[in-house]
Amino acid sequence: MQAKKIKYDVIGLTETRRRHPLNAVYETGEELFLGTCDSRGVGEVGVPVNTSMAKNIDSFEQLTTQIGRLRMRKCGPTPALTIFVAYKPSSLRWKWESPGGGYRNEIDHIIVNKRFCLTDVGVVPKFYTGSDHRLLRGRFSSTRRAEKAAKFRERNLRTTINWDLFATLAGFWEDSAMNNIDEEYDRLVEHLHDCAKKAESFKTTKRRLSLETLELIRQRGAARAAGNQELTSELARLCREAIKEDLKERRAEVLAVAAEAGKSIRYARRDFARGKILKNNPRSRKPP
Template structure:
């Protein structure tokens, strides 16, 4: 597992977040601890590509703020993230397969310009929060604004022999390491000097190692190294974004109308043949659409910035970085305006258009229990939600079992208009059922398939066999709240048969 730390300088704007995500996708990482975010509002988001971003707030003066960026393959392992203070954040990952349970603390220590009382209060809070957490594996990353050099005495067993240099601010974090019996990871591995520094002065004259990696157990640490800068051209392979799927609905309706309505003695086989026909039509009309949020001119500026940084041209890097920020901000502004204009001309919802422009969705991080306490654990939140809706939709009234009449009563046929009414009442964007057919596909069905559905549902309703294969198939996805709102062919069939 690769755990990184990065001083972002600021993540207060959408352009800064866009730049961060673009550069993060060029390196191999699992978790990135972010410091100095300088945000006045928290952000908990999951991007379209699966990354989870949690950003806390800064203090009233605009200083501080921490957060984490979790890669796609670890997003499902997240148990909770909490911004404990404006300078300390905690990410908890639950055990999943070979990935152990892990707690990652992200810290941003006060600089040397702050008073000793405030610095001492920070380390007291960090030590208290660290001792209260009982996870077997714990890691502390972030910006300590202090230099810890090599081991000076034999008593400093938890500090390695490979470090750059000490300064006065490094005494307090070394005391924290000695009192908590943690391991200073940076000094455990021998590296060349140009691969150790994590901070560079504006002119490129001075370099410091002020971002330590602190772990609780030495054996779980395999290496600590400076990651090749995300703005360099020789970074890791770029991970392509998952393109969106676009469906030509007119073409889908024309292909679906080629359905041959033939009666089969086995109703289950006929139903499966219809579902397979719809799946084949859907695959033929799907196409991939790659929408770029940034223009080619902006991407070229970002590439030039990486080249300038790799060659050590600090003045050109600073100028290009400023141009990149302005270009990203302008591109996002123009793209947002185009999306809003398109929605206004089409008569669509402006709120939905603004929401669809963002390439992430907000995530709930806290939930209040029935007793009034607040939980940040996802497992606890899932249980609270499950208990709430189970009690809400649970039937507390006894309903007698309904039996089919065995006399000469004839069940009325299901009309195509009833099928069409049930389909048009469905909501777009709902998850499909076991048959995998979405609501948008059902709404584009031609009349010939609607008539076939009405005939199939009528046969299913008049079937006297209690073990009818289609009836057993329709019994599983019966989870609708209202009869008019269905999500799949199978649920629509259940609704039609209950009329």
């Protein structure tokens, strides 16, 4: 009854204390998932999903008695989402104190891994939860343009680990005759850290433009700054030809990868075209 008083898509529930799982679909089209609690009657999480989002549900899984995971499929402008609902007893709640000391021990939180999606967070007033929890409401806005812009911002060196090499290096571990288990544990942790550091490498996303093309663009800028119009025109022509050739090769590579992975060629072609527009238009890199 309380949910009918507010606008919502998904609500996270905790402390429902059910012994058996429940999945119910109401006449209004809303769908409810409830997990189970432990033997002491502690925990259990669940989610009611509004009619507008119910068609996007992929699955709900209770990972533990205190953590639930709701997967939402991509549908139209709504991106694919993974929503976690987590519960901790009040005795283990996150200790927090406001700068003035007026508020302490806040126990309800919304955490996201994409900051550009979250636009507002607030407490819903006059909503009875039946416990010491309050109803927090987060507003999200996600567009394909913002997702693309975020991907361009995040393109940097990424650390990857060669797990085969790591396993080989870790196999060189030798037990010692130490009687102190703490020292032995510290030595093992240090050995594993060293193995991971030796097995890691840096991987960068493939460039759309080759280094030769980027060098031509740099030379064109230098010629333009020097006021050499003839050289600038010649370098501009070479840049156009080089960019066209690079994009042609990159497009063929993207389509080949999509075909090998069994993905849609049409979607791959569309995504590549949108990425090309994003790259050539600096203003489109900013999220809306």
